[in-house]
Amino acid sequence: MKVNPKRLDVQHAADDLRRRTLSGMARPLDRLIYLASTRDYNTGIYYHDGLASRFSEQVVCEALADCHREALRALVGSSLEELVRQMNAYMDSTHTSPTDFIAAWKKLEPYRVAVPVDTDLLTAEFLFSNFKIALAILEARLDNHPTAAPSAWLPRSPGQ
């Protein structure tokens, strides 16, 4: 069996990234946003200084892109309930006011630029649609409890 040496390098770089950086981000949403932020908006090329000291630029770029696609798959596989939970936790981690956060996300839809460039139309549409619904749910929670963060909102039991 022939092993592509370049691919092996990419795998090593991706493993390194997972072990050192991504392991600190438990939620796929956090990983997706972080990895999207390592990508140059003008060229679509990913950069990572730490990895670049040990691997070539092309290998680093491919490893980051692989991990980005992995994060997207994990997020698309998350249920809506899980996505709401992840968004809530992410919102808390930004230390922004929930009202401002929800307003900005509804208006700017930053999730649209957070997906890998080769994401297919159906997957992207599905994820964006779930983000839209999750934001509406978070907003409704905030409207019900304006003084508390949405995480403090107690969900109703199905019988209520």
Add this chain to the structure above:
Amino acid sequence: MMQLVLFLALGSGLILLLLVLAERNRRVEGGAEAVFEARQALVVLQVELLPPAILERIFQQNDLQYVVAQAPRQIQELFLQERQKIVLSWVAQLRKQILSLKEFHLGAARFYAGLSPRTELRLAADFLVLLSICRALQIAVRWRGPYAAPRMAGRAAAAAARVCDFSERSLDFLKPSQLEPFGGDSARNPTLL
């Protein structure tokens, strides 16, 4: 007079020959385009539209149960509208790619693929059933919402996978292993390079 008739006959013959040649060229070019489009359609179907993971997520009911249990009425409506859009988009894309494969099988496939008449008949029936299911699914989802016919969606996906399988075999001749190495004999005989 006789000479004029001969000239006219010869001229007509030449014009006819030119028309036949032009038509043959057009068909070959159109055929290459159809093969390319069929290959594209196959990739879109297999990579984007038919993977079970995305289909299961779209038609899973746990998101609906969560929204019904946890969210106010207007969000429930928003959720159903959004899911309806996604399902309709999936069906429309599926139908478009299937139509592209159908065009290939109706036209170019017979030039390239050696399908038996029995296989061609079965394939024609599959296309007919699949396109009918897509139409029925579109109507059901428009009228009764995204979760109206999950079984029909499953049948559409299964029939589409069958059509992909046939089409993949028809397009097998494009695989590198089936092609002569570039350079043909020259590759085997370096002195010709």
